[in-house]
Amino acid sequence: xxxxxxxxxxxxxxxxxxxxxxxxYWKHIIESIRRTFAxxxxxxxxxxxxxxxxxxxxIFAPFVTMHEPSAISGSSLVPPxxxxxxxxxxxxxxxWSQICxxxxxxxxxxxxxxxxxxxxxxxxxxxxxxxxxxxxxxLLRAIDITMALPxxxxxxxxxxxxxxxxxxxxxxxxxxxxxxxxxxxxxSALSMKKQQYIISARLNGAGSSYIIRRHIMPEVLPIxxxxxxxxxxxxxxxxxxxxxxxxxxxxxxxxxxxxHYATSFRSIYFTPYWQWWLIPPLVALIFxxxxxxxxxxxxxxxxxxxxxxxxxx
Amino acid sequence: MTPLLQINDLxxxxxxDENGGYFRATxxxxxxxxxxxxxxxxxxxxxxxxxxxxxxxxxLPENVSVKGSIIFKGNDLNSMPEEDKDTIRWKEIAIxxxxxxxxxxxxxxxxxxxxxxxxxxxxxxxxxxxKRSSELFGLVDLDPVWLEAYPHQLxxxxxxxxxxxxxxxxxxxxxxxxxxxSALDAFTKAxxxxxxxxxxxxxxxxxxxxxxxxxxxxxxxxxxxxxxxxRAMERxxxxxxxxxxxxPYTRGLINSTPGIFLYRDLWGIPGEAPEGEVPGxxxxxxxxxxxxxxxxxxxxxxxVDIEREVACHLGGVVTLLSASGMNxxxxxxxxxxxxxxKDVCLDISEGEVLAIVGQTGSGKSTLAHMLAGVMGxxxxxxxxKGNRMNGERYGSHYGGIQIVFQDPVNATSSRFTxxxxxxxxxxxxxxxxxxxxxxxxxxxxxxxxLPCSDEFLNQFCGSLSGGQRQRVALARALIMKPKLxxxxxITSSLDVSTSANVLRLLKGLQNSQGFAMIYITHDLMIALKxxxxxxxMERGRIIEIGxxxxxxxxxxxxxxxxxxxxxxxxxxxxxxx
Numbered sequence: 001x002x003x004x005x006x007x008x009x010x011x012x013x014x015x016x017x018x019x020x021x022x023x024x025y026w027k028h029i030i031e032s033i034r035r036t037f038a039x040x041x042x043x044x045x046x047x048x049x050x051x052x053x054x055x056x057x058x059i060f061a062p063f064v065t066m067h068e069p070s071a072i073s074g075s076s077l078v079p080p081x082x083x084x085x086x087x088x089x090x091x092x093x094x095x096w097s098q099i100c101x102x103x104x105x106x107x108x109x110x111x112x113x114x115x116x117x118x119x120x121x122x123x124x125x126x127x128x129x130x131x132x133x134x135x136x137x138x139l140l141r142a143i144d145i146t147m148a149l150p151x152x153x154x155x156x157x158x159x160x161x162x163x164x165x166x167x168x169x170x171x172x173x174x175x176x177x178x179x180x181x182x183x184x185x186x187x188s189a190l191s192m193k194k195q196q197y198i199i200s201a202r203l204n205g206a207g208s209s210y211i212i213r214r215h216i217m218p219e220v221l222p223i224x225x226x227x228x229x230x231x232x233x234x235x236x237x238x239x240x241x242x243x244x245x246x247x248x249x250x251x252x253x254x255x256x257x258x259x260h261y262a263t264s265f266r267s268i269y270f271t272p273y274w275q276w277w278l279i280p281p282l283v284a285l286i287f288x289x290x291x292x293x294x295x296x297x298x299x300x301x302x303x304x305x306x307x308x309x310x311x312x313x
Numbered sequence: 314m315t316p317l318l319q320i321n322d323l324x325x326x327x328x329x330d331e332n333g334g335y336f337r338a339t340x341x342x343x344x345x346x347x348x349x350x351x352x353x354x355x356x357x358x359x360x361x362x363x364x365x366x367x368x369x370x371x372x373l374p375e376n377v378s379v380k381g382s383i384i385f386k387g388n389d390l391n392s393m394p395e396e397d398k399d400t401i402r403w404k405e406i407a408i409x410x411x412x413x414x415x416x417x418x419x420x421x422x423x424x425x426x427x428x429x430x431x432x433x434x435x436x437x438x439x440x441x442x443x444k445r446s447s448e449l450f451g452l453v454d455l456d457p458v459w460l461e462a463y464p465h466q467l468x469x470x471x472x473x474x475x476x477x478x479x480x481x482x483x484x485x486x487x488x489x490x491x492x493x494x495s496a497l498d499a500f501t502k503a504x505x506x507x508x509x510x511x512x513x514x515x516x517x518x519x520x521x522x523x524x525x526x527x528x529x530x531x532x533x534x535x536x537x538x539x540x541x542x543x544r545a546m547e548r549x550x551x552x553x554x555x556x557x558x559x560x561p562y563t564r565g566l567i568n569s570t571p572g573i574f575l576y577r578d579l580w581g582i583p584g585e586a587p588e589g590e591v592p593g594x595x596x597x598x599x600x601x602x603x604x605x606x607x608x609x610x611x612x613x614x615x616x617v618d619i620e621r622e623v624a625c626h627l628g629g630v631v632t633l634l635s636a637s638g639m640n641x642x643x644x645x646x647x648x649x650x651x652x653x654x655k656d657v658c659l660d661i662s663e664g665e666v667l668a669i670v671g672q673t674g675s676g677k678s679t680l681a682h683m684l685a686g687v688m689g690x691x692x693x694x695x696x697x698k699g700n701r702m703n704g705e706r707y708g709s710h711y712g713g714i715q716i717v718f719q720d721p722v723n724a725t726s727s728r729f730t731x732x733x734x735x736x737x738x739x740x741x742x743x744x745x746x747x748x749x750x751x752x753x754x755x756x757x758x759x760x761x762x763l764p765c766s767d768e769f770l771n772q773f774c775g776s777l778s779g780g781q782r783q784r785v786a787l788a789r790a791l792i793m794k795p796k797l798x799x800x801x802x803i804t805s806s807l808d809v810s811t812s813a814n815v816l817r818l819l820k821g822l823q824n825s826q827g828f829a830m831i832y833i834t835h836d837l838m839i840a841l842k843x844x845x846x847x848x849x850m851e852r853g854r855i856i857e858i859g860x861x862x863x864x865x866x867x868x869x870x871x872x873x874x875x876x877x878x879x880x881x882x883x884x885x886x887x888x889x890x
Binding site: 195196197199200201203204205206210215218219 | 724728
């Protein structure tokens with residue numbers, strides 16, 4: 001695939017964003033997704049399929065499992081077998097079922113945090129970059145402060161003080177991750193509003209809403225999308241980390257909690273239990289993060305020439 | 314003192330058929346000619362100049378009806394019987410026709426033809442006439458041996474001299490010269506001009522010089538009348554009229570004349586003179602500043618200044634944009650203010666091309682952006698079409714100001730298709746119906762020389778070349794039918810050939826669509842190619858502004874001189890040539 005083809009794909013992709021705002025050309029959207037997919041590397045394609053698989057499993061968890069995740073469905077610490085595909089934990093709960101339902105937790109956290117901080121931060125950044133002035137200065141300071149905070153230690157402290165339920169975890173993660181998309185969008189909006197074609201449109205009588213909708217959004221959204229993917233990874237890791245440290249919701253089923261319980265089991269490494277109790281959540285977590293990372297990387301590569309174009313004065 | 318010749322409201326109609334159909338060749342022309350004066354009558358072919366000359370001579374064909382009066386020495390030539398006219402013709406008023414073989418009888422010797430009017434009108438003997446002929450030939454710098462030659466044996470210049478000698482033979486008071494130099498080469502033309510000046514000085518002839526060649530007339534005459542479609546459009550002092558034409562037609566004529574602007578390309582007036590009678594101003598269809606009134610009523614010559622008259626409802630070329638007291642400063646990193654623009658005043662006339670030339674950092678782009686409204690308001694007073702501009706967007710409707718920027722990559726969004734990019738101004742302002750917009754886009758694209766196939770329309774701007782993108786940006790500006798186009802270094806980032814193409818295209822569009830243009834450039838040579846006027850900017854000030862050839866040939870300011878020299882020395886061009 002030549003460089004030109006990639007370039008066309010970018011325009012396809014961006015055309016796709018633009019058209020979406022006009023609720024038209026679904027055909028083009030499908031086509032642009034196909035083209036984006038076609039420009040992915042093999043790892044990226046596998047990752048995308050893997051990601052879809054995890055999402056599928058999470059959504060249809062009741063249909064792909066035989067036991068309730070919290071039900072004591074067998075004796076404790078049963079090795080994998082026909083009854084329990086991945087065996088059971090010390091309480092006799094099905095591990096496969098916990099993995100499937102745990103995926104929901106990870107995905108919900110990832111999705112919620114990344115969307116809220118991505119969209120929210122994006123809007124803040126857009127306003128700051130486009131409007132400028134004092135609001136922009138304020139935003140910039142806030143971004144600096146947020147970025148300077150040591151996020152994980154702070155996360156542990158906040159999580160320890162707050163009631164460790166899912167909403168609080170999401171809020172804390174959002175608080176710590178909105179700055180990056182805000183900064184990206186702000187700088188992009190800032191450089192874009194000085195573009196001659198935007199000045200031309202403004203001289204032709206275009207208002208702010210038109211310029212944001214028609215010019216800035218389509219330019220910013222793909223970049224924001226990559227940023228959202230990265231935040232999702234970060235949120236999933238952070239949530240698992242908190243849970244692993246025991247700061248998660250003890251009643252919730254998540255991969256982090258599974259790791260927490262498994263590693264809390266005294267001298268698990270001297271027993272064969274770690275093979276089916278510790279490994280599956282670990283592999284699931286690593287697999288999800290790898291999938292996100294590869295998809296993110298490929299998306300970035302697709303958008304990259306455009307980034308370089310935008311960076312040119 | 315009564316003038317030697319006075320023409321009042323002279324209208325000449327050529328009757329074209331029995332039913333009273335006619336073609337008006339001259340329409341209410343008035344002029345005066347003082348003794349010893351040289352008057353120029355200028356106009357395109359078909360503007361009625363020759364008819365005017367013929368009617369003064371009383372040589373009009375049968376099928377005409379003449380109104381008005383031609384008063385020569387107190388007598389009206391129009392109402393004079395034919396016999397009396399004969400006494401005046403040649404003796405008092407003589408005409409030199411445009412040189413051609415047809416004017417002279419090919420089977421008669423030149424000498425005999427010159428003797429003929431003297432024998433007829435002055436009743437001289439043949440010998441005496443012959444003697445005078447040789448004198449006349451001496452007067453017009455012809456060797457008397459040529460008296461024995463036949464017309465076809467003489468060169469064009471010699472024939473023209475022979476014709477002048479013939480006209481001079483009866484020592485008339487008034488000499489009418491109809492296109493005497495049109496077919497001659499530059500050298501001969503200059504010789505004839507010298508001859509005419511000498512004759513006028515030595516013998517005090519009054520002359521009416523009829524020509525379309527303004528540069529020839531400018532060296533000879535002190536007063537000029539511009540005719541168009543049988544009407545007088547402008548009248549006044551020759552030099553002033555050339556320097557500062559008031560009527561759009563006069564300006565167009567001057568722009569079409571080589572030798573006035575030495576460096577500029579030639580551009581004719583687009584369109585054709587109207588066929589037959591029009592109710593309004595005859596120049597309406599070709600005028601850049603027409604208003605409704607021009608279509609319905611015809612303007613008369615009206616004085617606008619001492620000895621200056623113009624036939625235009627708007628009083629001549631209108632000032633389109635006038636900016637005064639423009640100031641703009643940037644805050645430097647160390648907190649000091651840097652004056653980017655300092656006390657700049659500037660006027661642009663309708664349909665005019667003004668080039669703003671200056672080095673990088675001289676503030677020319679900033680000025681252009683201020684005029685276009687990029688900076689908002691409050692930096693000076695800008696009047697556009699007589700209305701104060703308060704940072705409104707003058708590009709949001711037809712007939713406003715449009716700007717095209719320097720960088721073609723940035724000029725249009727890479728994400729937009731050509732169609733969307735060009736259509737955008739219409740979309741923003743919700744002008745026209747959707748299908749109409751696409752039609753306008755195609756029209757605009759074809760006017761800038763781009764294909765208007767669906768394939769091209771759906772191409773993304775990002776995949777176009779620099780030259781193509783700059784044209785797309787131009788098309789986008791033109792779709793709003795601007796009255797003023799500001800072109801900010803639009804060719805500086807293109808390669809030589811593409812830049813030349815874009816430049817010619819732009820100037821061609823300017824000429825055919827008649828918008829005014831501010832052309833920002835650092836290249837004096839390019840400015841000289843396109844501009845009517847040049848403004849030189851340095852350190853945020855306009856240090857010199859004037860007609861482009863004057864700025865080039867006679868720069869007042871040291872900086873301008875340096876700019877000119879820098880160009881001419883490198884380019885191997887000798888100034889003042």
